Every structure is written in structure tokens, then in C-alpha cells.
Amino acid sequence: MKVVVAQVNPIIGDLEGNTQKILQYIDRARVRNPDIILFPELTICGYAPSDLLYHNDFIDAMKGCLDRIVKATANVTVIVGLVRYSQVKGGKPLYNSAAIISDGRILGYYDKRLLPTYDVFNERRYFEPGKEAKTWEIKGKKVGVIICEDIWEHSGYTDASYTCDPVADLVDAKLDLLLNLSASPYQFQKPDVRVAVCAKAARSLQCPVILCCQIGGNDDLIFDGYSVAVDSHGNLDQLGKGFEEDLFGVQLEAPTCHVPFNYDQTKDLFRALVLGVRDYFGKQGFTKGCLGLSGGIDSALVAYIATEALGSHNVLAINMPSRYSTEETISDAELLAQNLGIQYKQIPIEKPFEDYLALLEPHFEGRPADVTEENLQARIRGIILMALSNKLDYIVLSTGNKSELGLGYCTLYGDMAGGLAVISDVLKTQVYDLCRWINRKREIIPASTITRPPSAELRPDQKDLDSLPDYGIVDVVLKAYVEEYKSAEEIASQYPIPIEQVNDLIRRLHRAEYKRRQAPIGIRVSKKAFSVGRQFPIVQGWSR
The missing domain is CATH 3.40.50.620 (HUPs)
Structure with a gap:
């Protein structure tokens, strides 16, 4: 089986432009004779569409785009991300979904089960969680499909505590392959973590894992690409390009040469x-x-x-x-x-x-x-x-x-x-x-x-x-307090900084x-940025 990974850069809300890009990448992928073409999370609308999702005509237009993609899937399976209506009474009206399309028809949908609502994510505001694990028979292989956060819980890297583990739920299915559609934002020192997340899932399921990640800048957020393919032992077989669109094939049965993931953190920043x-x-x-x-x-x-x-x-x-x-x-x-x-x-x-x-x-x-x-x-x-x-x-x-x-x-x-x-x-x-x-x-x-x-x-x-103070001191305190939520006492005990100085810097942080x-939008590159993902009151009495 050959999977072609289409690591694309969509524009949020540009349904026509994104659909044209999907169709172009399907055409480009065909020359590699793929069995499956895998796209990122919410490919058709871009991630994250935010309150555009409250407009029904936006959702309806996405369905029309999907119909055009279906017609372009002769003799190949395409897996693409989109938003669709849910049928859950009393729940949220939408699903964050993957459409599994093959040879001109929709085989079915997988609905994202774990919806992050922390840091820069607010998916539960819009989406109803999916209820079940699903697999598809494609070219004689049993293939599981999950979406972004669904794979992170299993590895223990998520900041949330969920009641289910979509990867663990697939263990008994004896998969031949797991595919993940992802829109995973960049932060300093994160790319290698994504590889570790895929490796843990591969070892648990004893099958290869391929993750296709969106790339591009969308408002504050940067998506760095680096799509991942690991073998059933968790060894890295292929890695997508960083910070640019990419199209690469993964031949599951072919002998592989494991790829080291060496990247320059400053260059990537x-x-x-x-x-x-x-x-x-x-x-x-x-x-x-x-x-x-x-x-x-x-x-x-x-x-x-x-x-x-x-x-x-x-x-x-x-x-x-x-x-x-x-x-x-x-x-x-x-x-x-x-x-x-x-x-x-x-x-x-x-x-x-x-x-x-x-x-x-x-x-x-x-x-x-x-x-x-x-x-x-x-x-x-x-x-x-x-x-x-x-x-x-x-x-x-x-x-x-x-x-x-x-x-x-x-x-x-x-x-x-x-x-x-x-x-x-x-x-x-x-x-x-x-x-x-x-x-x-x-x-x-x-x-x-x-x-x-x-x-x-x-x-x-x-x-x-x-x-x-010296910026070396300022940056240590800011990183520990803003990104790691450490107390003044913890910071002062961990670093050789007087507690009075730590408290003063924290007070100044809150006063500002x-x-x-009122600052302009900023590009998020750290674990916790001021521009997005961090919410503190202006008027407060905890630290002043």
C-alpha cells in the first residue's frame, strides 16, 4: 500500500481556493500511483475557522466543496478534513470530521472524539465529540482514522484530561495502518514531540502511523508541517518538510531506512x-x-x-x-x-x-x-x-x-x-x-x-x-511564571534570584x-503567548 501525504497551506474560510488546492494535490499525487491520499485536519475550511462556524451558509458551502472532491477520486481513496452537521439532540450542532472517499463515493466519516479546550484551542465551543472508533477496509488493509488531539492523549503530552483514549480503543481492531489528520500549531522545541507522540501510538497498535499536518500562518498561529511517518516499532521513516507545503509518498511494504530528526531550534524559530x-x-x-x-x-x-x-x-x-x-x-x-x-x-x-x-x-x-x-x-x-x-x-x-x-x-x-x-x-x-x-x-x-x-x-x-533587571533574569522569570505557571517561591528556589525581585517582576507583569x-496581533512561537491562549483579568487583586 502507498500513502501520499499532502501537507498543504489552506486559507481560513477560502473554501473555493482550498478546494482548488485539494484537487490540484490529488492530481499531483496521482503520478505516484497512491492507494490513499491523506490531507490535514479541516482542510476544506482551514484551521481554526472560529466563529465562522456559526454561519450555516459556511457549513452548507463546505458540503458543496466536498461533492466536487468526491468526483475527483476515481481509483483512489482520499481522506480530507471538513466540518459537517451533527445529529445529536441537545448537543453542539457540528462535528470536526474526516471524510473517507474512495472511487467517487463517500465510504463514511470519522468524527473527532477529543476536542481540546485549553491554550489556543476552543473546539468544544463549536463541536460535538465523536462517539466511536472506526476502521475502513482499503485495498485489503484495515485502516484506522483519527484527528489531531485523538492521538495526543495516548502519549500523555496533552494538557487536558479526557475520559477516553481513541488510540487505546483501536488496539483490539488489529490495524494495519493508523492515519491522523492534524493541525498542530508550532511552538519552540515542539517538532520532535510530535514524532514521539506518533511513535507511542505505533508501538501500542503495532502498526505504522502516518500524521499529516497543516502548514502556514493563520492569524497568531503558525503551523510548521513536519508531517510524520513511523513504522510499527515507532521508528521515524519519513518526515515532511518544515514550514512549507510538501507532497511525499510512504510505501508501507518497502524496506525503510530510519530517518534521524535533527533540527536547528533557532533556525526553526x-x-x-x-x-x-x-x-x-x-x-x-x-x-x-x-x-x-x-x-x-x-x-x-x-x-x-x-x-x-x-x-x-x-x-x-x-x-x-x-x-x-x-x-x-x-x-x-x-x-x-x-x-x-x-x-x-x-x-x-x-x-x-x-x-x-x-x-x-x-x-x-x-x-x-x-x-x-x-x-x-x-x-x-x-x-x-x-x-x-x-x-x-x-x-x-x-x-x-x-x-x-x-x-x-x-x-x-x-x-x-x-x-x-x-x-x-x-x-x-x-x-x-x-x-x-x-x-x-x-x-x-x-x-x-x-x-x-x-x-x-x-x-x-x-x-x-x-x-x-538583566534580561537573563527577566526571561527566566517570565518563562517560569507565564509558560510553566510556577509560583514566585518555586521560581526563587529553583533559580538564584531573590524572592523580592521575582515578586516585583510578577507584579509588573500583571500591571501591564x-x-x-491593546497591542497588535502577535505571532505565537512559545508554549504560552500573550497574544493568544492566555487569559488574565486586568482588574484583579491576586497580584498587584
């Missing part, structure tokens, strides 16, 4: 960010991005990512110096723009800054300069970027990192302005790692940008360390919640 920008723009018909290029490390990283995602001719960098900007940072910004071949403009903000100070001075009641004047500069820069965005049809790329956003070391309607927060889920220490990785062969980002102590340059001789609620 970079590829995830590039894909997130590229698809956020491309899937909406946008082409051009602009950003403030200060000469600092964060904007340097975002400029490089934008160049890789959009092309140098579609990126505009604006340097907006003030009285506090240094010659070194200004020259670094200009040099980086030259290295990247992107458009570069310099728009000094001294004149509007002076005008605002003169306008507001009578109303400041003689109070000394403080963070107010610092934020004025950031907001002037935000106004300039948004004006250029409106006039010249650019999407503004916000350049703040997760460490700064976590502690509120950012300015509402200033450096937080934008249409996409590219690195809002990237810790400051990871920013340095990424920039060093970019420079691994030659110096693209000026070395002084990386080695110079970070500064917002909003007051004389300002350094980030004047307002924050109102800022993060």
Missing part, C-alpha cells in the same frame, strides 16, 4: 516568524511593510525577518532620531538598511517634540520631566509610522519583544502601534540568539547593534538596565495586562 509575516500579508493581499529602524537589536531583527518574508523592495525602514539618539545607533540603522537593500528614510522628531513640549508646558503645572516626555517621543514616532502606512499603503510592523511587553516596558500608541507584532512572543535573550544566528556566515546586522547595551534612547544616557490587551 526564525522560519516560523518569517512564515507568520509572509502569510499574514499574503493571505490578506498585503505586500508592503514598514517599521521604525532605531539601530537597536529588536528593530534590526524585525527588519531582517520582514525582508526575508516580503522581499527587500517591499520593506520601508524609517529612522526617527531625537535629541537623545546617538550617532552610533543612527549609523547602525543606515548600515543595516544598506545590507538588506531595503528602502530607508530618516525623519527627525525634534521639531514635533519641541512643539508638543511647548504646547503642554503650561498644563504640566511645573512638574519635572519624567516618563511622560519619554512616551511623547515614542508616540510621535507611532504617528509618523501610521501616517506613512495610511498614505503609502504599508502595514506597520511593531518591533517590541516578549520581555518588554511582559513587563510593560513599552508605550501604548507609540512603539506598540502597528498591524502585526512580529517578535512579541520572542524573549529578549532569544532576540540575541536569532541575531547571532543571522550573522553566522557574514555580518548582516552590525556587530555593534548586538554588543551595545540596549537602550530606548528616550533620555540622556538611558540604558534598559536602569529600569529592568491593560497594555497587552
Whole structure:
């Protein structure tokens, strides 16, 4: 038996475009003489369609798309993901389903049994869980079909506690093959876990397992691909490409050469960010991005990512110096723009800054300069970027990192302005790692940008360390508290950080919640991002 895995990048809600892509991949797969062509979860509508599912015409249109796919399945079995109506009285009206289609007719449906409602997932809001395990006889082989989360419970990697285990329920069926349709979002250090999940299922069922994963950027979420094929012993036989569409065949009876899964975590993080920008723009018909290029490390990283995602001719960098900007940072910004071949403009903000100070001075009641004047500069820069965005049809790329956003070391309607927060889920220490990785062969980002102590340059001789602890400390606390839900006491005991400092950072984290609620959408690359999957009240008395 030969299975061809169609690892595709759908657009959420583009039923016509997604259906055309499915039909094209069926045609492409036919040259490999497949018995089965496997697509990802919710292929027809893309994952996750969210409240589009409340529109009956959306569901009805999906049925029409399925009918067209059925007609294209002569002499082959195609398994594709879709949404369909459930018939459960008193339950949710929809199923997250896989349609098993063969030779021009639908053999049946498998309905996803485990519906995650944690982190970035909210499937129980829309779907009724399937009730039974199902198998199909295909080309003389007994084939089981499950969907995404159904395989994760068995391995113990899920964050939920379910009352059934769809993999264990198939043990007595004596399968020849298990197929999984998946839409599994990327997070740093996750791809190898997906292989382990498939391996555990294969060993339990004593049969090969093939998982087809969606790829692409959909709003906050990145799907990295890396579809998996393991043998009955759990050995990795084939691996789909990461961060791009792929089509590959798995011959079950052929001798296999086990494949090692060696991947570069920093490279994959970079590829995830590039894909997130590229698809956020491309899937909406946008082409051009602009950003403030200060000469600092964060904007340097975002400029490089934008160049890789959009092309140098579609990126505009604006340097907006003030009285506090240094010659070194200004020259670094200009040099980086030259290295990247992107458009570069310099728009000094001294004149509007002076005008605002003169306008507001009578109303400041003689109070000394403080963070107010610092934020004025950031907001002037935000106004300039948004004006250029409106006039010249650019999407503004916000350049703040997760460490700064976590502690509120950012300015509402200033450096937080934008249409996409590219690195809002990237810790400051990871920013340095990424920039060093970019420079691994030659110096693209000026070395002084990386080695110079970070500064917002909003007051004389300002350094980030004047307002924050070392970023190594900040990032340890943020990761432990936000991603791992550890208490202040647990963090202080595990790391050599004084409990008073841990408590202070946690208080600052919660105080900045109102800022993060007003931030632009950000690309999720960690286990727990601020932009999606994390819900905390602004007004609360637990930590303040």
C-alpha cells in the first residue's frame, strides 16, 4: 500500500481556493500511483475557522466543496478534513470530521472524539465529540482514522484530561495502518514531540502511523508541517518538510531506512516568524511593510525577518532620531538598511517634540520631566509610522519583544502601534540568539547593534538596565511564571534570584495586562503567548 501525504497551506474560510488546492494535490499525487491520499485536519475550511462556524451558509458551502472532491477520486481513496452537521439532540450542532472517499463515493466519516479546550484551542465551543472508533477496509488493509488531539492523549503530552483514549480503543481492531489528520500549531522545541507522540501510538497498535499536518500562518498561529511517518516499532521513516507545503509518498511494504530528526531550534524559530509575516500579508493581499529602524537589536531583527518574508523592495525602514539618539545607533540603522537593500528614510522628531513640549508646558503645572516626555517621543514616532502606512499603503510592523511587553516596558500608541507584532512572543535573550544566528556566515546586522547595551534612547544616557533587571533574569522569570505557571517561591528556589525581585517582576507583569490587551496581533512561537491562549483579568487583586 502507498500513502501520499499532502501537507498543504489552506486559507481560513477560502473554501473555493482550498478546494482548488485539494484537487490540484490529488492530481499531483496521482503520478505516484497512491492507494490513499491523506490531507490535514479541516482542510476544506482551514484551521481554526472560529466563529465562522456559526454561519450555516459556511457549513452548507463546505458540503458543496466536498461533492466536487468526491468526483475527483476515481481509483483512489482520499481522506480530507471538513466540518459537517451533527445529529445529536441537545448537543453542539457540528462535528470536526474526516471524510473517507474512495472511487467517487463517500465510504463514511470519522468524527473527532477529543476536542481540546485549553491554550489556543476552543473546539468544544463549536463541536460535538465523536462517539466511536472506526476502521475502513482499503485495498485489503484495515485502516484506522483519527484527528489531531485523538492521538495526543495516548502519549500523555496533552494538557487536558479526557475520559477516553481513541488510540487505546483501536488496539483490539488489529490495524494495519493508523492515519491522523492534524493541525498542530508550532511552538519552540515542539517538532520532535510530535514524532514521539506518533511513535507511542505505533508501538501500542503495532502498526505504522502516518500524521499529516497543516502548514502556514493563520492569524497568531503558525503551523510548521513536519508531517510524520513511523513504522510499527515507532521508528521515524519519513518526515515532511518544515514550514512549507510538501507532497511525499510512504510505501508501507518497502524496506525503510530510519530517518534521524535533527533540527536547528533557532533556525526553526526564525522560519516560523518569517512564515507568520509572509502569510499574514499574503493571505490578506498585503505586500508592503514598514517599521521604525532605531539601530537597536529588536528593530534590526524585525527588519531582517520582514525582508526575508516580503522581499527587500517591499520593506520601508524609517529612522526617527531625537535629541537623545546617538550617532552610533543612527549609523547602525543606515548600515543595516544598506545590507538588506531595503528602502530607508530618516525623519527627525525634534521639531514635533519641541512643539508638543511647548504646547503642554503650561498644563504640566511645573512638574519635572519624567516618563511622560519619554512616551511623547515614542508616540510621535507611532504617528509618523501610521501616517506613512495610511498614505503609502504599508502595514506597520511593531518591533517590541516578549520581555518588554511582559513587563510593560513599552508605550501604548507609540512603539506598540502597528498591524502585526512580529517578535512579541520572542524573549529578549532569544532576540540575541536569532541575531547571532543571522550573522553566522557574514555580518548582516552590525556587530555593534548586538554588543551595545540596549537602550530606548528616550533620555540622556538611558540604558534598559536602569529600569529592568538583566534580561537573563527577566526571561527566566517570565518563562517560569507565564509558560510553566510556577509560583514566585518555586521560581526563587529553583533559580538564584531573590524572592523580592521575582515578586516585583510578577507584579509588573500583571500591571501591564491593560497594555497587552491593546497591542497588535502577535505571532505565537512559545508554549504560552500573550497574544493568544492566555487569559488574565486586568482588574484583579491576586497580584498587584
